[in-house]
Amino acid sequence: MPGKIDKIPWVTLPGTNGTVALHRFRNRSNLVILCVGGWNPAWVEWLWSLSSRAVDLVYYHAEVLVMAEMSLDTLILQKSHLPPMFHYLSDPQGETYQKLGFAGLPLLVVSDRWGEVFLSEDEKLPLIGQVLEELKYLSIQCSSCSLPAEGWESVR
Numbered sequence: 001m002p003g004k005i006d007k008i009p010w011v012t013l014p015g016t017n018g019t020v021a022l023h024r025f026r027n028r029s030n031l032v033i034l035c036v037g038g039w040n041p042a043w044v045e046w047l048w049s050l051s052s053r054a055v056d057l058v059y060y061h062a063e064v065l066v067m068a069e070m071s072l073d074t075l076i077l078q079k080s081h082l083p084p085m086f087h088y089l090s091d092p093q094g095e096t097y098q099k100l101g102f103a104g105l106p107l108l109v110v111s112d113r114w115g116e117v118f119l120s121e122d123e124k125l126p127l128i129g130q131v132l133e134e135l136k137y138l139s140i141q142c143s144s145c146s147l148p149a150e151g152w153e154s155v156r
Helices: 041-051 054-059 072-081 095-100 128-141
Strands: 030-036 062-068 087-090 107-111 117-122
Touching (some): 030 095, 095 107, 117 128
Parallel strands (some): 062 087
Antiparallel strands (some): 107 117
């Protein structure tokens, strides 16, 4: 269930693999956005758990973006400890996080390919299964996606 926003802001941020404009995912990918403060083993472990479900993420047309309140240099140094398939973006002043309008970090947002928010959790990370159920629901609702529409009610 969405929190304080209905749509994600289409921002551009520096990342460990170059600058990333969120609008490049528009009309292409569902998004899982994790906003974090400084380094914390809890969110790192959560990302590794999510990465173990990479096949599901691909199947549900999802990209994972991690927006960290740390400098790009620090993020690049830490990247070797993080799952390689995700996008790591530097937001050292937390400006993007502040636009999302939530009270605490970590913050997780799941949006469809048009930026509409379907799941948002702040101050705690949801179970991986909850994120995957939301992505499944989004894929079923998309007429151009690969999942059949029957039985979608069971995922919500």
